[in-house]
Amino acid sequence: MTSVNISRGLKARFRKILGKEWVLDSPADLICYSQDAGGYSAVPDLVLLPERAEQVAKILDICAQDGIPVVPRGAGTGTVGGSIPVQGGVVIAAVRMNRISMTSLVDLSCRVGPGVITGDLQNRISSEGLFYPPDPASLAFCTIGGNVATCAGGARAVKYGVTRDYVRAVQLALPDGSLLNLGAQTAKSVVGFDLARLVTGSEGCLGFITSITLRLLPMPLKVVTCVALYPTGADALDCVTGFFQASVVPRCAEFLDRLSLQAIRHLLPFPVDGDAAAMLLVELDGSEESAAFEANQVVDVMKAGRCLMARILEDQRAVEQVWQARRGMSPAIKRLGFSKKVSEDICVPRHALVEMLQFLESISTDDATILAFGHAGDGNLHVNLLLREGAAGDQELIRAVIGSIMSKAVELGGTISGEHGIGISKMEYLSLEQTAGLVDLQKRLKGLFDPRGIMNPGKIFL
């Protein structure tokens, strides 16, 4: 394990900046910041918990002078190893930077600290009639800073887009001790390069995000939820195209394959018979009339296809139950009895989704079983490779299967990550999608923000 010597003198300087209770170096504390939700781990040498942007800037300045690696951390719900210190050093966690300092129905915006929990923000602004659409399934735990750093998506992306579509401005602390305001507070701005967009999805490799101004929308007045079961995955995916053909853009069009359905069927508020091999969960929103009208159109499209059952969920408790089951998919998969799970999140153009699914079905075996679910409206599938206890040569098997899935996604005009990012888990596949010249350009850009290479080293690029 890589470790960096952080002298007593340096710790004393950090304590002076933050106060001693916010500088953590006991083994028990360090372990708490050593893992992410993808199961990747590396123990930091020090954990710092700043409250203000100026403190972060001072810490980065000191670390840059001493060449100490710095890893920004939100809630550690990332799944690609992005928040763990693979080269040792300091983890700066945003937990205390959790103020919502401004919300405005007039400007349709809010300003938040990076440590604000996404679900808390949504709950707080909904009482003011405001709506922040990005809804990663981890929203009860993840932070807005982590969402911006990974450009998180979610179920509502099909209609509302992803985190980058809601970032108006970010404040970024740089390793030279400066604080830069990128983007603008306004709804429009064309002033210089769009660096707020560059930082969105940069996985903590350019600087530490200390504040974010988000674009909001008025809260839709009505949401209607529909479900349908299908005899095959392809039947379900074909149906999604029918919604668009009927001029309906649902706010969610979630897909579950046979094994995903098996994992959560006991949690669903309707019976799932043995013939069902796929499910769609579709939501419409708008005014009372428009949401109801579109929901009826969606159910008509479902019934016109090869569905086994299609209905509007009238009971709000049933709606909550379905979403709870869907958001709990990751833990539910763990209960299927496989000993190892490797999760990927490829995304293909929607026209290629059926071909992608059929490819996944064709490579799924007893030794290396594939389970897929995700955002059918966006072409974004969460592909899980599940291995049984004692599967022979599992590392080679994993590399071969995952490599073939990534290659197929790229061959179909897709991408190796729709929403989770590269971190350490997908570094070796980056060259499938990006040329050496493009990777080199990004490394040079990183060098301009971070000349000493202290920001989240060992991530994204090999």
Ligand SMILES: Cc1cc2nc3c(=O)[nH]c(=O)nc-3n(C[C@H](O)[C@H](O)[C@H](O)COP(=O)(O)OP(=O)(O)OC[C@H]3O[C@@H](n4cnc5c(N)ncnc54)[C@H](O)[C@@H]3O)c2cc1C
């Ligand atoms: C059950 C489950 C469901 C999930 N569902 C979704 C989903 O639907 N959609 C989706 O997109 N993701 C999903 N994820 C992945 C994860 O929740 C997201 O990537 C989320 O955005 C990470 O936020 P976090 O606060 O936990 O960040 P972390 O995991 O702590 O960090 C993630 C990355 O962001 C960087 N970072 C964090 N904070 C900052 C900062 N202030 N400044 C600079 N860099 C920073 C870190 O260095 C790291 O590279 C899911 C994860 C789980 C476990």
